[in-house]
Amino acid sequence: MTLAQDDARPKTLDAGELLSQADHEQVVSCHDPGTGLRAIIAVHSTALGSAIGGTRFYPYATYAEALADVLNLSRGMSYKNAVAGIPHGGGKAVIIGDPNADKSPALLHAYGRFVQSLAGRYVTAADVGTNVADLDLIGETTEFAAGRSVERGGCGDSSVLTSYGVFQGMRAAAQFLWGTPSVTGRRVGIAGVGKVGRLLAGHVLGDGGRVVVADVSPEAITQLREQHPEIEVAESTEHLTAMDLDVYAPCALGGALDDRTVEALHAGVVCGAANNQLVSEGPGGTAERLAQRGITYCPDFLVNSGGVIQVSDELHGFDFDRAKAKVSAVFDHTLEVLDSARDQAITPAAAADRIAEARMAAGMPTPWLPNPGSADDR
Template identity: 60%
Template sequence: MTEASPLVFGRTIGPDQQSAHEQVVFCHDRMSGLRAIIAIHSTALGPGLGGTRFYPYESEEAALADVLHLSQGMTYKNALAGLDHGGGKAVIIGDPETDKTEALLRAYGRFVTSLSGRYITACDVGTYVADMDVVARESRWVTGRSPAEGGAGDSSVLTSFGVFQGMRACAERLWGEPTLAGRRVGIAGVGKVGSKLAGLLIDDGAQVVVTDVYEPAVAQVCSAHPQIEVASSTEALIAAGIDVYSPCALGGALTDDSTAALAEHGVKAVCGGANNQLEHSGVEKVLEDAGILYAPDYVVNSGGVIQVADELHGFSFDRAKGKAAQIFDTTRKIFTLASEEGVPPAVAADRIAERRIAEISRLNGIYLQR
């Protein structure tokens, strides 16, 4: 490429790196400073749909590992949400507070366009509705835009609603009624999703305890709901006599140590909005053996992707909320299958998703823009 045409598309990685992914490509725009990776895990159900994460990764290798993991999770999330979309995800390497510019976002939009509709992007950590409006100036394969631009706006509204539906299914499984009334719920991370979830829980009659490393977020949610209790750390939150633990920040919250602490302090269920909560394969079995009911994260936090997917058809909040309400029934189905087959709920969820993907892929194969 010459300096007059600095956008570099299409560098791919080898099969040993990309695992079962259909396509992984890199982009570097020298003029704007854009460094991004898009991973398309599967298009068996339709074009890959997943957000763009803007994050200061320590290395390109760390960014690659994250986007591969996240895109695979989107395949399963979209399948269980009943969407006609496969799994994709993108990461932009950098600090969104200092590196995000109009030029960079527009260069990224051209990057998305280069994939000819096989990947549709939306918001994620470090990107917002206003950013998607800018990206959409260069690409039509963008959702999660502002209402002024024909979009659905903030997807955290239905993400939190979906987590709440999953938590209701946990309550029914554990205590016989689909309500958190009288239960203590600990929320780790009260950003866009966690703060809205707190409000839904309080309206349902729950007692809510929160923690967050960002003090202004805690102050804001406590201002809206003065009855909320505050814990000084995640460890203190887990030890605060809670019935349900709800991780709503970044992934990897469920480690061997945190799972042991959950069991020690008598926590009965885990249901939160964070992606990729299990630090490693096997934690789901540890939770099961400890008698802790785990609602798989990619099931209960799918309200956001349901919302942005609906935007592609001309957004209707009522229609999208109705579909997000089905997360309650899907979570119940997962718990039932897990009990019948003697496996953890995370394994049962994977099996349901894989069956749908296998059935539909026989009809469609790999998605190519038509």
């Protein structure tokens, strides 16, 4: 699966060309004159069930740029959901605008009505520029909004199970490489100790591992050290990646694994939460460079799937223990991908893609969720 970087969106493509080349089931352009809402909902695949993926609220320079992003991101969700083994296809939506200036309850309600009009083919959640409070508002006009607050019956902060899933992926890589499903005595470098990275540090320490971190935010480091004074702090992410590590966990932004980082890296395993870590894919791409250097790469979209698993559980009335049990399967799924990559002499990224594609090809659609009632504030 080739995903563009979050910060490298194509800017000059024509919308008509993009649509004519897309392999998506459905793309919906939404406009509400009363609130100024302009959004695009992209349903890439419902082969495995209703498409689920977040809504990004972002000030795209052009409509074509927004379209390129939503097509790319929704396709990525199909692979993530398929490889995570959840009964959902892939979808994503973008709202075009500045979330700090253009967001309003009326606009989010209007957006919810468009989501509702798809009758469950697409279930939305939070992404860059949207949060739990926004999902609460969107959920007032559609039943198909997940990632709402606990008070509204939602699952709340998805970083809890995202970090748990990344840790399961790390344990699987340890099993694959060192013959034991544990990071006891191992040195784990975490780049970015925000919501996910800081919880991941706790999991590693709890398992008897050593943690060294880097973050551009001094507050994030201070907060973490208050909780875990024993952690080591690297001067910068660059310093961190040059250290002797057993595991490197990118938990900040996309594009974490560029050529320079891969060449500098002294780690047996890369396993982290950040989306779109590989700067390039395919022959000669980052996944191959990692393999050539003997580094076991756990595909990001597999090991960070705990968030979407947590959010999708909400559709059945959120139950934390049930969701956590589902996220535990990230261990088995990661081992399956690493074993399959070794057996076929391909990279783990390619193996994960093949597994996802086979599941989608064999998948049977699940029935759509029932039609709900809806609120109206116009």
